[in-house]
Amino acid sequence: MLKFLIKGIFRDRHRWFFPILIVMFSVAIMVFFSAFISGFQLSYIRQSARFSNGHTKVVSRAYAEVLEMKHYDLALMDIDDEFEEWKAEYPQLEWFERINFGALLDVPDEFGETETQVDVAGMAVDLTGSSKEIERLQLKQALRKGRLPRESGEILLSDLVADKIEISLGDSITLMGSTMFGVMSLRNFEVVGTVEFGIPALDRGAVLADLEDIREMLDMQDAKSEIFCYLKDEEYNLKTLTQIANDFNRRYSDEDDEFSPLMLRLHDQGSLGSILSLYDHSQFWMSIGFIVIIGIVLWNMGLLNGIRRYSENGIRLAIGESKDQVYASLLMEALIIGIIGCILGVALGILFCHLFNKVGMDLSLYNKSTNMMSENILYTVLNARAIITGTLTGLFASLLGSALAGTAIYKREISQLFKELET
Amino acid sequence: MMKEKVAIVKNMGKAFPTGEGDFWALKHINLQFERGEFCGLVGPSGSGKTTLLNILGSLDKPSEGEVEVLGKQVHRLNHKQASKLRAAKLGFIFQTYNLLPVYNVYENIEFPLLLLKMDGAKRDRMVRDAIEWVGLEDKIKSRPNQLSGGQCQRVAIARAMVKRPELVLADEPTANLDSENSYMILDTMQNLNKELGTTFIFSTHDQKVISYLRRIITLTDGEVSSDDIQISS
Ligand SMILES: Nc1ncnc2c1ncn2[C@@H]1O[C@H](COP(=O)(O)OP(=O)(O)OP(=O)(O)O)[C@@H](O)[C@H]1O
Ligand SMILES: [Mg+2]
Numbered sequence: 331m332l333k334f335l336i337k338g339i340f341r342d343r344h345r346w347f348f349p350i351l352i353v354m355f356s357v358a359i360m361v362f363f364s365a366f367i368s369g370f371q372l373s374y375i376r377q378s379a380r381f382s383n384g385h386t387k388v389v390s391r392a393y394a395e396v397l398e399m400k401h402y403d404l405a406l407m408d409i410d411d412e413f414e415e416w417k418a419e420y421p422q423l424e425w426f427e428r429i430n431f432g433a434l435l436d437v438p439d440e441f442g443e444t445e446t447q448v449d450v451a452g453m454a455v456d457l458t459g460s461s462k463e464i465e466r467l468q469l470k471q472a473l474r475k476g477r478l479p480r481e482s483g484e485i486l487l488s489d490l491v492a493d494k495i496e497i498s499l500g501d502s503i504t505l506m507g508s509t510m511f512g513v514m515s516l517r518n519f520e521v522v523g524t525v526e527f528g529i530p531a532l533d534r535g536a537v538l539a540d541l542e543d544i545r546e547m548l549d550m551q552d553a554k555s556e557i558f559c560y561l562k563d564e565e566y567n568l569k570t571l572t573q574i575a576n577d578f579n580r581r582y583s584d585e586d587d588e589f590s591p592l593m594l595r596l597h598d599q600g601s602l603g604s605i606l607s608l609y610d611h612s613q614f615w616m617s618i619g620f621i622v623i624i625g626i627v628l629w630n631m632g633l634l635n636g637i638r639r640y641s642e643n644g645i646r647l648a649i650g651e652s653k654d655q656v657y658a659s660l661l662m663e664a665l666i667i668g669i670i671g672c673i674l675g676v677a678l679g680i681l682f683c684h685l686f687n688k689v690g691m692d693l694s695l696y697n698k699s700t701n702m703m704s705e706n707i708l709y710t711v712l713n714a715r716a717i718i719t720g721t722l723t724g725l726f727a728s729l730l731g732s733a734l735a736g737t738a739i740y741k742r743e744i745s746q747l748f749k750e751l752e753t
Numbered sequence: 754m755m756k757e758k759v760a761i762v763k764n765m766g767k768a769f770p771t772g773e774g775d776f777w778a779l780k781h782i783n784l785q786f787e788r789g790e791f792c793g794l795v796g797p798s799g800s801g802k803t804t805l806l807n808i809l810g811s812l813d814k815p816s817e818g819e820v821e822v823l824g825k826q827v828h829r830l831n832h833k834q835a836s837k838l839r840a841a842k843l844g845f846i847f848q849t850y851n852l853l854p855v856y857n858v859y860e861n862i863e864f865p866l867l868l869l870k871m872d873g874a875k876r877d878r879m880v881r882d883a884i885e886w887v888g889l890e891d892k893i894k895s896r897p898n899q900l901s902g903g904q905c906q907r908v909a910i911a912r913a914m915v916k917r918p919e920l921v922l923a924d925e926p927t928a929n930l931d932s933e934n935s936y937m938i939l940d941t942m943q944n945l946n947k948e949l950g951t952t953f954i955f956s957t958h959d960q961k962v963i964s965y966l967r968r969i970i971t972l973t974d975g976e977v978s979s980d981d982i983q984i985s986s
Binding site: 331334337338341342641642644645646647648649650651652653654655744745747748749751752 | 803806807810812813814832833835836837838839840841843845847848849851853854855856860863864865867868912924925
């Protein structure tokens with residue numbers, strides 16, 4: 331019977347050509363769209379992980395309460411031994427300290443008097459110890475002028491800030507801040523380079539200095555405000571990280587001690603989790619929308635086909651098929667059409683992604699105008715999810731169309747068959 | 754000796770609802786059909802021939818009285834049971850041939866057997882037999898649009914006969930055919946009636962058909978006005 335149905339479908343262009351075409355294109359679009367969204371999501375995660383969130387981050391519970399404020403006075407204290415223990419307990423992670431702090435940048439004139447002052451967002455990173463952080467922050471690519479700091483006392487300014495305060499390489503500046511104990515503190519630096527990340531939040535007012543210098547300046551030798559953790563393969567794996575974070579917090583975090591450490595996944599930080607799940611939902615709703623729209627289109631085509639096949643269905647009922655059987659065979663036809671449409675559509679979707687990825691999409695302008703962090707060139711990421719979403723969309727749309735169109739069978743009056751078939 | 758009955762109609766009436774009350778298309782019908790009959794319902798247009806065939810074919814139900822077809826009470830069958838009865842034991846031949854256009858001769862004839870879930874080898878043998886009965890061996894692969902009207906009707910007969918039904922109902926099977934083709938399919942059906950013992954009930958006003966019938970039931974205004982056996986044929 332299946333063979334019989336398949337023969338019937340393919341000998342009648344009306345039954346397969348447009349339905350397959352429609353299913354194919356909707357599946358292809360869905361696959362591409364899902365891959366696009368995944369690409370964007372992953373780029374967003376990578377970029378956020380690099381610059382501001384890590385894969386996970388360990389902070390004190392008090393610091394976590396007001397995470398966005400970067401209150402480094404709420405840093406974890408005297409935890410060198412624990413820190414070594416954590417590194418040993420979770421060898422799948424790499425651990426890096428960073429300090430985010432606010433300061434006043436002061437440019438002196440030739441007499442040492444203040445010429446200009448500007449607020450800056452300081453980021454203290456291990457610039458001289460290993461090259462890992464330099465790679466992660468893509469500092470070499472971001473460098474506009476000069477070079478990276480090689481020793482203590484050297485600093486990078488964002489290109490924008492350097493321009494604004496008209497500073498040149500080799501000039502010296504003073505950072506004015508307060509130690510974690512609230513005492514005013516100053517430190518002189520030599521500007522050795524300028525950087526531009528293409529991320530407004532950073533470019534607007536960032537300065538990058540070596541961790542050791544800032545520790546000294548802020549009196550944080552025994553304190554760690556933020557510890558960034560990255561999985562060794564640099565791929566954000568939510569499942570693994572969730573396990574690690576749960577395990578870490580169970581072992582080391584104490585709800586009643588606000589200075590105990592807390593490990594936060596990227597998803598737990600600020601609104602990142604909800605933004606990311608928004609993208610997941612957009613995929614779902616787009617898929618539902620497609621199913622409904624394509625379903626309606628196929629429903630109409632099914633109705634037209636039903637008119638063309640009126641006597642065929644009539645004769646089948648007369649010969650002794652029940653209405654349920656005729657309906658089921660219409661659904662079966664839809665399934666066959668759906669499967670073929672899906673196979674072709676997935677192939678076409680993969681082709682779309684492949685072609686798209688040859689150039690990618692330049693998001694640098696978009697990135698400059700929003701606070702979203704994503705890499706400058708967006709590529710689609712084809713994953714099982716894109717293919718499953720596309721396939722399910724195609725199959726459901728095809729079945730929905732036929733399921734609706736097929737109900738016409740149930741309106742057929744068997745007692746009128748003879749008369750209908752006479753004409 | 755009492756012959757086996759394929760259909761028994763007792764005090765049957767059929768009413769259709771109309772604007773001004775019910776219209777009784779059939780009234781007080783009492784008929785019995787024996788196995789192996791070759792008989793016809795004749796009468797003017799509107800006399801109720803098709804309505805009676807519909808009920809005998811379990812496509813419609815009587816409004817009153819009883820109808821038993823092949824041991825089943827037609828008025829008590831639900832949709833599924835009626836479908837089953839038709840699939841297993843009844844054959845239909847229509848005025849228009851109603852072949853499935855996308856399938857070839859062989860496949861059209863095979864279709865009723867697919868519904869009966871018969872195994873492949875047996876099915877093939879039965880389809881080939883049926884094709885032989887109607888003399889279309891050289892058209893096995895042709896599609897309906899490549900056949901003449903007469904050939905189409907022969908395919909329709911083969912399709913009705915392939916599962917060797919006990920009862921075949923044919924509503925004006927020659928109405929669209931010229932006389933040569935009409936005689937050809939009448940001969941074919943008569944032979945099948947003799948060889949397989951299949952019961953045929955026609956509805957017709959075609960004299961050519963009437964001349965082949967062994968029993969002629971005349972309907973007038975929904976009632977049986979005569980029921981005669983024809984000796985010659
Ligand atoms: N569904 C229906 N609703 C109302 N009246 C109907 C219906 N079906 C048939 N009739 C009426 O019943 C009567 C018998 O119709 P039927 O089709 O059985 O006639 P017939 O003998 O087959 O005629 P013909 O030789 O023209 O085919 C007609 O008067 C017809 O108008
Ligand atoms: Mg009629």
